[in-house]
Amino acid sequence: MKTVVLHDYFETPDGGGRLSCDLAAGLGADLAYGFLSPGHPFFKGPEAVPEASRIDLGVRCDTPGLRQLRLALAFLRRSSFVSNYETAIYSGSYAPLAVRNPALHNILYCHTPPRFLYDQREHFLSLIAPWQRPLLLALTGWLKSRYEAAVTAMNTVLANSGNVQRRIRSFLGHLVDSAPQVLNAEIVYPPCHTGRYAWLGQDGYYLSLARLDALKRVEMVVEAFARMPDKRLVVASTGPELAKIQLRARGLNTISIIGPVGETRLRELLGRCVATVYVPVDEDFGLTPVESMAAGKPVIGVAEGGLLETVLHGETGTLLPPAFGVQDLIQAVRDMTPGRARAMREPCRTRAQLFDITRFLERMTDVAGR
Secondary structure (H helix, E strand, O other), rough: OOOOEEEEEEEEHHHHHHHHHHHHHEEEEEEEOOOOOOHHHHOOOOOOHHHHHHEEOOOOOOOOOHHHHHHHHHHOOHHHHHHHOEEEEEEEEOHHHHOOOOOEEEEEEEOOHHHHHHHOHHHHHHOHHHHEEEHHHHHHHHHHHHHHHHHHOOEEEEEHHHHHHHHHHHHHHOOOOOOHOOOOOOOOOOEEEEHHHHHHHHHOEEEEOOOOOOOHHHHHHHHHHHHOOEEEEEEEEOOOHHHHHHHHHOOOOOOEEEOOHHHHHHHHHHHOOOOOOOOOOOOOOOOOHHHHOOOOOOOOEEEEOHHHHHHHHEEEEEOOOOOOOHHHHHHHHHHHHHHHHOHHHHHHHHHHHHHEHHHHHHHHHHHOOO
């Protein structure tokens, strides 16, 4: 069966990109994308999708708005190759537009309906200059109609979590007359290579791996540790709030902002921390908690979004209420002592096995073969 996986683009080591690479490699499929940043970690090593199996549309653009338009147009107009495949699996916000050149079996693996088109539109508008907002509104209106047409053309819709399944029904439920697959979206959880992670000890620090943007609430995490001079925090990520977070951590030798790291270093950091801290707003799924548990490390998280489906409160971590404050976070860190974290080691490992790569590939092989 000839299969192609299409993903928006590969710029940073994000969860959707990792899943697309795992899926292409696991199914022996080709991989198509809008652009690929040089030296991207997902394309290094013997397990990476070989260059001969990649289709690069080459539309990299760093200008907000123009990037989205160029990606959408590339998948709309330069994707005739899709019709050469028996099965096409689409991942992202722009890649699904390529379904206008359909394969025999078209599968949408939905990480989330694009939230900048739906419930978070106002948030994204607030991030740009006022004079740019009418242009972005026009672009999002144009893109929304094409995204919904693409969903309608899919044979199968998959959701990466129950949380996203509910969003699909909420945001796209009006399409049900022409696209009953919207209400029948199956849940297939993203994969974790659990065998690559191990408990390596406890070096006394807590770890944050979330992207540095407002919706990940890393600023609150840093604020909490700034008020705990006896606790250490390592932040291994980057994002638009980097400068603000660096400013708050300046002069504090207990908070280290080390930026994004490679896979080997990431697994070492996870293996040696006391626990991870991951408190995003309504996360789609969130692979970081699963990777943390695979290393035997509990998660200090929040009781909303995908974390409700991965972290077991009191068994594999602590889930704060959605409206938590900095003081609540401080108390959760203090309660997650090294001894309590060690007691959660085996339950964490057991829980992570539910999301292992082998289960994911079995489910996707079954869906692709229907």
